[in-house]
Amino acid sequence: MATVTPEPRWPASLALVVCVGLYVILPNRLVVGPHWLLPIIVALPLAPLSARKHRHPDESNWIRHATIGLIALMTLANVVSMALLVHHLLNSSVSQGRNLIYSAVAVWLTNVIVYGLWFWEVDRGGPHRRASGEKLLPDIQFPQMENPGLAPEHWRPRFTDYLYTSFANGTSFAPADAMPLTLRAKVLFTSESLVSLITIAIVAARAVNILK
Numbered sequence: 001m002a003t004v005t006p007e008p009r010w011p012a013s014l015a016l017v018v019c020v021g022l023y024v025i026l027p028n029r030l031v032v033g034p035h036w037l038l039p040i041i042v043a044l045p046l047a048p049l050s051a052r053k054h055r056h057p058d059e060s061n062w063i064r065h066a067t068i069g070l071i072a073l074m075t076l077a078n079v080v081s082m083a084l085l086v087h088h089l090l091n092s093s094v095s096q097g098r099n100l101i102y103s104a105v106a107v108w109l110t111n112v113i114v115y116g117l118w119f120w121e122v123d124r125g126g127p128h129r130r131a132s133g134e135k136l137l138p139d140i141q142f143p144q145m146e147n148p149g150l151a152p153e154h155w156r157p158r159f160t161d162y163l164y165t166s167f168a169n170g171t172s173f174a175p176a177d178a179m180p181l182t183l184r185a186k187v188l189f190t191s192e193s194l195v196s197l198i199t200i201a202i203v204a205a206r207a208v209n210i211l212k
Helices: 009-026 037-049 061-089 094-126 160-173 183-211
Strands: none
Touching: 009 037, 009 061, 009 094, 009 160, 037 061, 061 094, 061 183, 094 160, 094 183, 160 183
């Protein structure tokens, strides 16, 4: 079994930090509890997780469980913020609506980043399994996998590929170049599109009223 180069952890860690930063700038009415609570909950396990520079095939199960837990926590917080955003956009004045539309951008960007993390962590068992060189059935099929001639030898998707896939799915509400193959991948693609659609649709409707 050929072992490929392990994938660096820092892009995913940086993405989580960006998500926390976007959460911090949200107004209090779009946050449940104190603003400092979520950053602390994320930072405490993220620091030791980031101590190892790469995701290795021999990593402990708790590392992946902790990573998934952080992504799930950030997803839940963003969905709650989206629900509060929709509520306030439908019931706020024009002046308040303008500020909430700015917050919607942060919610949408967080949604894109969070699902990029989900795709990265779920596809073929996660980056540590992909780095093992095992022949694993893909959850997401990229064009380079169908046409190896389009990519360097031993190519495999990196975090930026999953982030782009999330951006395309969150913008068009449908897969672009990468296709979900398994049920769990389809559930992730669908849930991201749903959050993105609700956010963009409500914001667009509110923007029309504000511009009148």
